[in-house]
Amino acid sequence: MRIGELAAASGHPTRTIRFYETRGLLPEPTRSTNGYRVYTDADSHRLEFIRNAQAAGLTLTEIASVIHLRDDGTPPCSHVNELLDAKLADVQQRLDQLTELRSELQELVRRGRTLDPEDCTTNDICHILRPPSRD
Amino acid sequence: MRIGELAAASGHPTRTIRFYETRGLLPEPTRSTNGYRVYTDADSHRLEFIRNAQAAGLTLTEIASVIHLRDDGTPPCSHVNELLDAKLADVQQRLDQLTELRSELQELVRRGRTLDPEDCTTNDICHILRPPSRD
DNA sequence: GTAAACCTTCCATCACAGGAGAAGGTCAAG
DNA sequence: CTTGACCTTCTCCTGTGATGGAAGGTTTAC
Numbered sequence: 001m002r003i004g005e006l007a008a009a010s011g012h013p014t015r016t017i018r019f020y021e022t023r024g025l026l027p028e029p030t031r032s033t034n035g036y037r038v039y040t041d042a043d044s045h046r047l048e049f050i051r052n053a054q055a056a057g058l059t060l061t062e063i064a065s066v067i068h069l070r071d072d073g074t075p076p077c078s079h080v081n082e083l084l085d086a087k088l089a090d091v092q093q094r095l096d097q098l099t100e101l102r103s104e105l106q107e108l109v110r111r112g113r114t115l116d117p118e119d120c121t122t123n124d125i126c127h128i129l130r131p132p133s134r135d
Numbered sequence: 136m137r138i139g140e141l142a143a144a145s146g147h148p149t150r151t152i153r154f155y156e157t158r159g160l161l162p163e164p165t166r167s168t169n170g171y172r173v174y175t176d177a178d179s180h181r182l183e184f185i186r187n188a189q190a191a192g193l194t195l196t197e198i199a200s201v202i203h204l205r206d207d208g209t210p211p212c213s214h215v216n217e218l219l220d221a222k223l224a225d226v227q228q229r230l231d232q233l234t235e236l237r238s239e240l241q242e243l244v245r246r247g248r249t250l251d252p253e254d255c256t257t258n259d260i261c262h263i264l265r266p267p268s269r270d
Numbered sequence: 271g272t273a274a275a276c277c278t279t280c281c282a283t284c285a286c287a288g289g290a291g292a293a294g295g296t297c298a299a300g
Numbered sequence: 301c302t303t304g305a306c307c308t309t310c311t312c313c314t315g316t317g318a319t320g321g322a323a324g325g326t327t328t329a330c
Contacts, residue, residue, distance in 0.1 A: 004306065014307090019288060034296060036307055042258070049260040055267045056243055057236055060287070066261060076261045077252040084247060084263070088240040095233050098226055101192050105223040108191055112219060117212035123177070125184040126201060126211045128219070132190045139276065149277090154318060169326060171277060195317070 001039040002032075010047040017047070024064045025050055027071075057087050104132050136174040137167075145182040152182070159199045160185055162206075192222050239267050 007014045020026045026046055029037040046067070053063045062083055069076035112128045120127045142149045155161045161181055164172040181202070188198045197218055204211035247263045255262045 002307080013289085015290090016288065018308095023287095034307080036296085045258055046260065049264060052264045052266055054287095056240060056264060059285095070257065070260050075252045075255045077247065077250065077255050077263060080261045080263050081244070081247040084240055084244050088237065088244060091233055091237050091240060095230065095237065098230050098233065102223065102226050102230065105191060105219060105226060109216070109219050109223060112212065112216040115212065117210040120210045120212050122205065123180055125181065125205050126215045128212060128215050129184065129187045129191060131187055137276085148319085150319065151317085153278095158317095169277080171326085189317095194315095196315095 001043075003037045003039070006039045006043060006047070009044055010051075012047055020047075020050065020060075023060055025060060025067060056084065057091065058083060107133060136176075136178075138172050138174065141174045141178060141182070144179055145186075147182055155182075155185065155195075158195055160195060160202060191219065192226065193218060242268065 001009070003014045003017055006012075007017060010017075012020075017026065021028065026043060029039050029043065032038050049067075050060075050063055053066065054060075058066075066076045066080055066083070069079055108128060108130075111130075115128055136144075138149045138152055141147075142152060145152075147155075152161065156163065161178060164174050164178065167173050184202075185195075185198055188201065189195075193201075201211045201215055201218070204214055243263060243265075246265075250263060
């Protein structure tokens with residue numbers, strides 16, 4: 001299978017496939033006599049795995065660490081569990097931050113509806129934006 | 136007021152102040168005879184405004200657009216309201232996405248606790264990670 | 271008179287996941 | 301024999317908000 005076919009089969013652009021190779025996510029493929037990359041179904045599986053892992057919010061670096069364990073003969077499950085735990089904590093923290101930001105924004109939007117632009121002075125730049133209220 | 140004093144007064148590093156100037160967030164200051172930047176209280180107010188706007192999640196580019204309106208003599212309030220509305224919608228969308236990602240991660244973490252690493256085969260890379268379940 | 275603390279400009283770098291374009295080699299069909 | 305679809309490597313660019321360093325000029329304190 002050449003890179004174009006793998007691209008069509010996996011839905012990843014050829015550029016991305018080469019990029020993954022440089023990042024250690026795909027092994028260096030064998031080459032045909034003319035230097036073209038030659039792929040197998042294993043590469044197709046890898047690309048699918050990478051997509052699943054990305055959907056779980058893992059970065060390419062983290063995915064590479066999982067793949068490298070597997071390539072070293074170690075089942076990466078416990079490492080994957082750690083990554084997922086950490087990622088979940090991370091997502092929860094971002095959720096908390098975003099929730100707080102949403103409250104802040106809602107307050108500012110309310111504020112913007114009540115204030116009169118006539119009262120907005122030069123020195124303020126705009127009187128709607130104020131320091132965040134810490135509740 | 137020189138840049139170091141403005142930095143101390145505002146809490147922004149001098150580098151950041153110069154950076155803001157290049158981004159059009161601060162006007163080009165007057166210069167003393169030796170070429171040093173000379174600032175006034177208005178610049179101090181601007182930096183405070185910028186901090187407030189950043190706390191509301193506005194990007195520097197968006198903040199610049201507000202400041203430029205003000206500099207053109209237009210009260211930027213309605214523009215600020217639009218920005219806040221858009222930002223709120225944006226935050227809400229990210230919240231939704233993150234909430235979905237959290238569910239997905241929770242499911243994967245559960246899955247990881249039930250699966251046996253012994254059953255994790257090479258072809259899968261790791262059998263914990265699967266396509267997202269679309270509920 | 272010298273050292274510390276300032277100031278100036280310009281250029282490079284970080285994470286993140288690729289995208290864009292150049293310049294050229296290869297292969298099948300018409 | 302040429303056109304078009306592939307393929308190769310190379311280097312730079314994107315957005316975000318700064319931050320770091322180099323190389324040099326100035327001012328203040330002692």
